[in-house]
Amino acid sequence: MPEQYREAFEQERAALLARVEEVRAALRAGDRGRLLGGLAAAGGLDEALVEEAFAKDRFLGNELFGDASRYGGPAQAPSPYAAMVRPYAQEVLWRLSAAALRDDELPQFRPHGLRFALRGLDWAGEAATGERFGAAALTPDELAAYVAHLDGQPEEVRQRAFRLRRAAGDAYACKEGHLLNAFRRGRCPS
Structure with a gap:
């Protein structure tokens, strides 16, 4: 690089x-949701900041997501930045849960996506994590x-899936035929 x-x-x-350190200090101090959203909007968000x-x-x-009332507080409207922050938060949750941390050490929010539902179905760790992922x-x-x-899948796996999806609010699909195929060798669990 030329000296000039x-x-x-x-x-x-x-x-x-210096700005990165200011952001980290703001994260430590408080208003994390708004700050993460602003960083996401400006293209300056990364997984490490979300994890911190x-x-x-x-x-x-x-x-951020407004859907975590079951996990520690009243439900509220999602942040306008929720969609921008969620991919980072989900990657953090996915990575940390692979290490089989206790549920109270993991970020608490309802994840989105098939990979979480399948991980919840097969979860052998703490029940709270499996239930949250399964939903x-x-x-x-x-x-x-x-x-x-x-x-x-074996009957016990299908019954567990039905219970997990009841918590998600879409087990109704069993009665409408969507989940019926999964339970066709037996009746839908009640």
Whole structure:
């Protein structure tokens, strides 16, 4: 790099590093949801910052996603930044849960996606984590894939799946035929 640009580069780099430290200090101090949302909107969010925020407040999901009333606080409207922050938060939750941490050490929010529902179905660790993952929010296509996964599974697996999806609020599909295929070798559990 030519010397004439090196000084400007170093100044910019130092300013950026100082800003990163300001952001980390703000994360430690409070208003994490709004700060994460602002960083996401500006393209400056990363998984490490989200993990640090959840390490300071594992119930941050209440503020961000508004769907965590079951896990530590009243439900509220999701943050306008929820959709931008959720992919990072989910990756943090996925990675931390692979280490089989206790549920009270994991970020507390309702995950979205088939991979969480399937992990919940097979979860051998703490029951609270398996129940939360098993009740992950699913799109109609993901629910169909979940049902396809259950076809041919042993009765106890299918019954566990039904109980987990009851908590998710979509076990009604059993009565409407969507989950019926998964339970066709027996009646739907009540």
